Amino acid sequence: MAISLDTILDVLRPVIGEAQTTTHHGQHTITVNSSDLVDVLRELRDHPRTSFEQLVDVTAIDWFDKRTPRYEVVYFLYSISNKDRIRIKTGVPESNMHVPSVVSLWESANWYERETYDMYGVIFDGHPDLRRFYMPEDYVDPVSGEALYPLRKDYPLMGIPGAAPIPEFPERDRWKREKEEYLKQYPANPLDTSYNV
Numbered sequence: 001m002a003i004s005l006d007t008i009l010d011v012l013r014p015v016i017g018e019a020q021t022t023t024h025h026g027q028h029t030i031t032v033n034s035s036d037l038v039d040v041l042r043e044l045r046d047h048p049r050t051s052f053e054q055l056v057d058v059t060a061i062d063w064f065d066k067r068t069p070r071y072e073v074v075y076f077l078y079s080i081s082n083k084d085r086i087r088i089k090t091g092v093p094e095s096n097m098h099v100p101s102v103v104s105l106w107e108s109a110n111w112y113e114r115e116t117y118d119m120y121g122v123i124f125d126g127h128p129d130l131r132r133f134y135m136p137e138d139y140v141d142p143v144s145g146e147a148l149y150p151l152r153k154d155y156p157l158m159g160i161p162g163a164a165p166i167p168e169f170p171e172r173d174r175w176k177r178e179k180e181e182y183l184k185q186y187p188a189n190p191l192d193t194s195y196n197v
Helices: 005-016 034-046 109-120 172-185
Strands: 020-024 027-032 054-062 071-079 084-092 098-100 123-125
Touching: 005 020, 005 027, 005 034, 027 034, 034 071, 034 084, 034 098, 054 109, 084 098, 109 123
Parallel strands: 027 084, 098 123
Antiparallel strands: 020 027, 054 071, 071 084
């Protein structure tokens, strides 16, 4: 049973007063201040009228020069009992890339927040182990030494030369030799181009 926007706003009114909302294709988005974020998410999770007990994902949006503040952190919640979804957004200015961690509410936020930090540079205050998720810890601009975040809109599409040097591959010669021996014994189908590496 879908939860009406009026119900959600009634639940949140004691926490934040009036809220900025949008609805797209029947799914609601509520934008809140980062200072209210943890209280809003806790209320949506714990209130019996909403019961958004599952955190599906946390990510960010880089609006670059289209909006202020430049970044938004987005929380995707799901109510198992009501079979409904909601998005909660909070703005993050480029000058203060901090939002509170919600790991205390959902353990799954641990990895979602690390991924968002790694890709966008958003710092989740109170996170128990905030470190890079995909990129190496020393992923920095080789010239300026500043940390690089690959999903920011100003990150070059082709990457930054020298930022992530390819590690040594000492097995390469052995691998090529074994591949050649294998192909002598079992010739490749001439129509299969995957062997042309």
